[in-house]
Amino acid sequence: MKTPCLILSKITRSFSSAIVKLEKNMSEKTYEDALAALNDLQSNAQYIRDAGKSNILKQVANKPEVLTYLQRTGLNVKDLDKLKVVHVTGTNGKGSTCAYTEQILRNHGCKTGFFSSPHLLEVRERIRINGKPISKTEFTHYFWKIHDLLTNNKENFTDMPMYFRFMTILAFHIFLGNKIDVAILEVGIGGEYDCTNIVKKTLVVGITPLDLDHMSLLGDSLESIAWHKAGIMKEGCTALTVPQPLNVFRIFKERSIEKKCTLNVVDCDYYGGNDRIPLNVCKTNASLALALAEAFLNKDENRNFKKFDFDLAKKSIGITYWPGRYEIKPHQNHTFYLDGAHTLDSCRVCRDWFVSHVNNSKKKRCLIFNLTRDRRADVFFRELLTCDFDVAIFIPNVGSNNDKPDTADFLCPADKQLVQCEANKKLWLEMEGNRSKKVEIALVLPSFEKTVEFLNRTGEYDSLVTGSIHLIGAALSILDPNLGGTLKDD
Structure with a gap:
């Protein structure tokens, strides 16, 4: 029978050889x-x-x-x-x-x-x-x-x-x-x-x-x-x-x-x-x-x-920089307000933050939204409807066709998210009901890049991007692909 010391010695030698x-x-x-x-x-x-x-x-x-x-x-x-x-x-x-x-x-x-x-x-x-x-x-x-x-x-x-x-x-x-x-x-x-x-x-x-x-x-x-x-x-x-x-x-x-x-x-x-x-x-x-x-x-x-x-x-x-949380990004003729609010309380704070910044703006208002997993969109929409958006766009967590493999989602791929985006668009329109202020346009687009292209064709916007922190990443891949220089590899 081998002694514990011999067994331990064998394991140690095996581990060391594995390292080499x-x-x-x-x-x-x-x-x-x-x-x-x-x-x-x-x-x-x-x-x-x-x-x-x-x-x-x-x-x-x-x-x-x-x-x-x-x-x-x-x-x-x-x-x-x-x-x-x-x-x-x-x-x-x-x-x-x-x-x-x-x-x-x-x-x-x-x-x-x-x-x-x-x-x-x-x-x-x-x-x-x-x-x-x-x-x-x-x-x-x-x-x-x-x-x-x-x-x-x-x-x-x-x-x-x-x-x-x-x-x-x-x-x-x-x-x-x-x-x-x-x-x-x-x-x-x-x-x-x-x-x-x-x-x-x-x-x-x-x-x-x-x-x-x-x-x-x-x-x-x-x-x-x-x-x-x-x-x-x-x-x-x-x-x-x-x-x-x-x-x-x-x-x-x-x-x-x-x-x-x-x-x-x-x-x-x-x-x-x-x-x-x-x-x-x-x-x-x-x-x-x-x-x-x-x-x-x-x-x-x-x-x-x-x-x-x-x-x-x-x-x-x-001086702390923590991207994607209450972040404002001017881009071309638009201003994007980004926050990965994912609960009811954080959505309310996000809504109030957005409205406080755009109240005196003459630009149109756009919502760019996605929600995945088991969270309920209606809870968010009750808060966001009060922002009086002119346009509501529902997209998957995709920046462009050139997204990095780091952001790949094999459990909920883009095609599956698009199905949910269509459901969210339908729900938004239903929840508008008899509101005096309704969106002029509600649509589903395949990526944030395509969303920016649409905005460029239709005016100047103050856009709130929220609902999923992964959506924020997709937006920043277009708006700030180096995250303020933090991703520069020495």
Whole structure:
């Protein structure tokens, strides 16, 4: 009988030889090959779809399966303890809250790693070092190292992590390889069973405003959603949230006691205003980000960084660029207002933001809309009808015929989305009913590029682009294909 030491030695030698073999093969594989291989994996959207057809056991299995795959790539959960983590969940604004927090901490001297989802144009946007998406070279190197290790250790043909799981594992490898000072992790879906929640030691937790979303996975009540979101709390961490409904806060409080951590509510007047984005968004996302950064820097183990400076932190928020959220893009004779509002509350904020900017404009108003998955368009249309649009255009999440493979959607391809676009157009016209102000034109077009061509032929427009964050990516592929220069590959 072999001793445990001999078995461990054999596994170690096998793993080392696999690494050597992989390093030889990786040089032959390109960034484009990596994108093709990534798109072959099931996406996070598939997980959402399947979860609605199964029971809680599928969700519970999520983290253990991620840990199994992580170990196959040479890491274990204790390796993740080396990361100092700021973990953020919620329904509305968690991405921008993370972006603000990252900018503040970077300006206080921290080397930052930031994991977010989804991406707009290129998948490497999801993993950032010091605020910049990782380069294509670095993405390619780490991707093939991890992909090949997972492939070589499969137990059966389908034994590979889904898209989001793979990206989570990839992010942890890149963060550890870059020896970052702080990892800002944006939860994918929920919290308790989310892939990112495999970390055991979290210093600071943030929870943004809650709303009804992903109900097939998280439950159809705010209390159920709150339970899931609060699952990222860890023993000894500082948990921060913004004002929430009483029933939500009660769940947060109960879970903080269960998790043995402190829970505090952030004063939304902590941050003032900003002309670029709606005041209430500033008062929530920015105030929470300020508090998260302050709590992180005040931890005893982080005293080697700059002392929290409120003026520097507020200035950091003012220069943060987080594309596709309350973004205004002049283009040719038009002005496009882009926001990936995906819940009722965020749609209302988006509507008010748009109207406040175009009230005195003489241009026509156009809605450019798409909605996929299980969200109900009628909920959005009740709010958007009050904008008095002249034109309503429904398009799939397609920029043009030259879209990057990073944005390919094999679960809900463009032809399937077009069917839904036709249904949304019909629903919009039905909901206009006896309104005195109706659209002059409602139509379905195949891409954002074709939409711009139509607008050019018919006048000058203030156009609101909303409904899906992936639609925002499609629009930016035409309006700003380098995302303000952030996608320039060094």
